[in-house]
Amino acid sequence: EDQVTQSPEALxxxxxESSSLNCSYTVSGLRGLFWYRQxxxxxxxxxxxxxxAGEEKEKERLKATLTKKESFLxxxxxxxxxxxxxxxxxxxxxxxxxxFGSGTRLLVRP
Amino acid sequence: xxxxxxTPRNRITKTGKRIMLECSQTKGHDRMYWYRQxxxxxxxxxxxxxxxxxxxxxxxxxxxxxxxxAQAKFSLSLESAIPNQTALYFCATSDWxxxxxxFGSGTRLTVV
Numbered sequence: 001e002d003q004v005t006q007s008p009e010a011l012x013x014x015x016x017e018s019s020s021l022n023c024s025y026t027v028s029g030l031r032g033l034f035w036y037r038q039x040x041x042x043x044x045x046x047x048x049x050x051x052x053a054g055e056e057k058e059k060e061r062l063k064a065t066l067t068k069k070e071s072f073l074x075x076x077x078x079x080x081x082x083x084x085x086x087x088x089x090x091x092x093x094x095x096x097x098x099x100f101g102s103g104t105r106l107l108v109r110p
Numbered sequence: 111x112x113x114x115x116x117t118p119r120n121r122i123t124k125t126g127k128r129i130m131l132e133c134s135q136t137k138g139h140d141r142m143y144w145y146r147q148x149x150x151x152x153x154x155x156x157x158x159x160x161x162x163x164x165x166x167x168x169x170x171x172x173x174x175x176x177x178x179x180a181q182a183k184f185s186l187s188l189e190s191a192i193p194n195q196t197a198l199y200f201c202a203t204s205d206w207x208x209x210x211x212x213f214g215s216g217t218r219l220t221v222v
Binding site for chain 2: 004009020032034036041042043044045046047049051087089091096098100101102103
């Protein structure tokens with residue numbers, strides 16, 4: 001069964017304190033792995049698509065990496081405005097649908 | 111205007127009532143989706159549509175129905191609402207599955 005597990009559930013950082021969020025996945029064949037950011041009261045906002053192991057993508061203070069079993073979202077020198085829930089999702093080769101993890105709630109304190 | 115607009119934003123309804131949630135998009139995309147979000151469970155797919163004549167069930171379609179009135183409009187109905195359908199509902203659209211989805215701001219539905 002295709003499955004996505006995100007850890008930790010919640011993470012508190014001081015401003016400038018770098019860290020990583022984890023997304024472990026089990027899928028029959030990976031078509032793509034997606035990262036989204038969700039702010040309270042809003043819908044998820046697309047960040048990245050990763051297609052194959054070894055791939056990396058960056059956007060401002062965020063960098064996403066992918067291996068055959070997991071993805072990491074690295075946050076370098078975070079700012080309070082990076083506080084949000086970060087969602088990971090996978091799409092299998094055999095399916096059109098996304099399987100979402102339950103997310104990591106990130107709080108960055110000034 | 112938002113790319114994906116959902117109405118209403120909030121709704122409280124009684125058990126047994128029929129309710130419709132509406133979604134419209136200005137992205138010009140063919141693909142549209144309805145998801146529900148529950149705390150600790152992540153987003154789960156209810157229905158999806160790849161064009162006006164193509165409607166497909168997702169993983170949790172029981173108790174729900176949809177209508178694709180036009181390329182830009184996709185409505186979700188709860189025929190007889192029950193309390194465990196209390197959740198946050200999101201509509202999304204995409205042009206291609208690997209480009210990422212554009213989500214609306216959601217409808218918070220409470221069934222009492």
